């Protein structure tokens with residue numbers, strides 16, 4: 001059997017999971033190479049804890065990718081500049097690489113500049129430093145209007161803006177300034193987590209209402225005016241004192257330039273195998289577009305990146321070993337939704353359900369929140 005090289009582009013949730021499974025499944029002579037520009041990895045769910053004050057510093061959740069070598073995984077610390085899917089080669093700031101297989105796990109690029117005024121004004125929940133800045137602002141906030149603004153769909157983790165609103169409500173209440181504050185979520189969606197179905201969405205709206213948090217659906221932001229603290233939507237305007245933003249997302253530049261994306265802006269793949277239209281090239285996680293029978297796309301979430309990575313790793317390993325690849329991604333996923341007061345709700349189901357996803361939401365409990373923290377610990381020790 002000849003020696004094979006599997007190039008994994010991106011060392012986030014999907015890339016690291018694929019690397020860990022491939023290393024476990026393949027004999028040591030086969031190379032598993034992760035190309036990632038950042039030197040450390042952290043789960044972004046921790047941004048919510050940085051925002052609420054539960055976690056002090058971003059470094060607390062970070063792990064160094066240099067640990068990969070201890071597991072027999074090569075890490076190239078470099079920015080990928082071009083991808084050539086037909087020849088399965090990439091050019092990077094550390095030279096060119098060729099693989100027998102490519103696994104594209106480059107995630108989504110945040111694009112705050114997509115909305116005029118957004119980058120200058122909104123504190124960015126999707127960056128660790130932005131989450132810290134939100135916490136600092138909340139610590140001295142003495143009343144006024146806090147808006148959680150979703151700039152565009154799709155965005156990673158459909159529950160995150162709502163979790164942020166719930167946590168902000170708890171922080172302000174515990175600080176004794178809740179009575180003097182309004183909290184509102186503005187989003188282009190018609191319901192929270194729309195792919196999960198109306199039952200889940202309505203349940204979340206009711207939880208928002210129960211905590212006095214306004215929900216403004218179907219709001220497309222046109223611009224934010226920093227000087228007057230005004231958000232201009234297509235149909236109305238609103239004022240804010242503190243603006244918490246979920247920026248627009250797009251596929252990373254290198255993916256767009258390689259013309260790997262389709263009209264959706266993301267990389268289309270076969271839903272059960274994550275195979276792209278190029279042989280030997282797979283895409284997993286946030287960078288993909290997977291259209292569901294209801295016409296919507298599979299949400300961008302770490303839980304899907306993780307499971308898709310396992311499926312691709314098993315199938316690539318089988319091929320390398322001369323066996324037939326039989327692993328299939330079945331669209332199952334789950335998430336823990338922070339609702340404040342040290343509790344989380346739990347949503348889970350089959351997003352590939354026909355005719356529509358079948359997702360249920362378990363009521364909030366402190367137990368689910370503990371399980372969410374446990375996920376961070378176990379996931380990181382699996383990879384690094």
Ligand SMILES: Cc1cc2nc3c(=O)[nH]c(=O)nc-3n(C[C@H](O)[C@H](O)[C@H](O)COP(=O)(O)OP(=O)(O)OC[C@H]3O[C@@H](n4cnc5c(N)ncnc54)[C@H](O)[C@@H]3O)c2cc1C
Pocket residue numbers: 009010011012013014015035036037038043044045046047048078079080081105106107108125126156157160252254284285286287300301302303304305335336
């Ligand atoms: C606030 C917040 C909370 C979240 N909470 C949850 C949650 O509770 N549950 C859940 O399932 N998901 C959650 N998510 C979503 C989750 O973080 C993403 O869905 C997940 O990280 C996607 O994994 P991925 O491997 O596709 O991409 P990523 O994890 O983003 O990894 C992509 C990697 O590619 C690298 N990269 C990109 N371009 C290049 C390049 N040109 N050269 C080299 N490297 C490059 C990036 O540096 C990055 O490390 C949350 C997200 C946020 C922002």
